[in-house]
Amino acid sequence: MAAVNEGQIKVLEQTRQRLLQLTHSLGSLTGSLQQSDPLPSWNSLQSQASIISNNLINISTQISEHHELLSSLVAYPAPSFPGTTQQGVLEQLLRTKLDPRVQDWVEKGLKAGTKSAEENKGLSEAELEELWAWAPIEANQEARRRNWGGNYTLEERETGIQNVITGLSRQLDDDDESEESDEEEEDEDEAAEDKMEIVGVHRRPGSSGVEFDITSEKHRAPGAFSPAMPLTDVFRYMMTGAKPGSDVK
Structure with missing residues (x-):
């Protein structure tokens, strides 16, 4: 080979410098591990490892980058x-083989x-297909089996939900309490729907009194009665006997 x-x-000099570093x-x-007592801090070890x-x-x-050159060079001593x-x-x-210690490494x-390559190879396509066919049925x-529903399973309810460790920072609501609150809200809604409404007023037959036509919003059929009468007209009729809509001075 030519010079x-x-x-x-x-x-070659760049390679030598990198090997020296x-x-x-x-x-x-190695020196810090052997001489330090106690061992160096984690930050120091991490920095040296980096x-x-x-x-x-x-x-x-x-x-x-220089594989061709480095593999073709032959070292021999000059005079x-x-x-x-x-x-x-x-x-x-002039060594043609690695040092025994280096060879072991x-x-x-x-x-x-x-x-590591064999362990990280993963599942084959056939194994993946078998897994995806098994997983939905098993799940x-x-x-x-657990009667899953809401935030807790039936098994967890039987043993006590206070013993369940969810790993969450917030507290989960009890499903039973949620159902009770929902029922209370439904009852309130129904009560609101059953409110009575005055839809008309007329004289009581054979007497001087008056009668009011009332109904609930829930059961009132559309168009069965005239629109709700203002309270001012109702009070005026009670005091003066004037029909709603008439001008009374």
């Missing part, structure tokens, strides 16, 4: 490399990823 150019060297972030987290996550994202993006004093670095650069990560049967 690397300036652009490729720049890519990740190494420092991991070292900082930094590490961002570093991992940057490294992943860098490697993906001027200080192999005697930098033997550890040289061995790391990779295997655990692959297993965890495979297991209907459960509702019938």
Whole structure:
């Protein structure tokens, strides 16, 4: 392979810087966990975890963008490399396999990823169809068993609605009390409908008194009587005997 150019060297330097940032972030987290007593606060751990996550994202993006270059490079020492004093670095650069500890991490990560993918696969189409065919029937049967109606089931009423924990901040109304209040309102409406109304006035036969024609709004047939007579006309007729509508001076 030909010697690397300036652009490729720049890519390698960027990759090195990102790996160095990740190494420092991991070292900082490890040190804080080992040296702090008690452990660091949740906010501190969350902040360090966010930094590490961002570093991992940057490294992943860098490697993906320059995968072709990084996979084709071959490291070998130049004659001027200080192999005697930098033997550890040289061995790391020339290693063809991962470090045993790193290899264990990779295997655990692959297993965890495979297991997570299998668990999150979800239901198949046949299983979903079976579920949707079963759910409505079972829900209907459960509702019938509990005699559901209103805010409480029959089972909850028998054990006492004061013992029911709804998880709501507001208090639910008792259905029986609601029914009683509805009945009271209906009775009041009926009483209002049964109010009597004066629809006419005439002299009592064979006497000097008067009689009033009255009826209830509920039973009065439309058009059976003339419109309601004003009270002023009724009182004037009672005092003077003048027929309603006549001018009396």
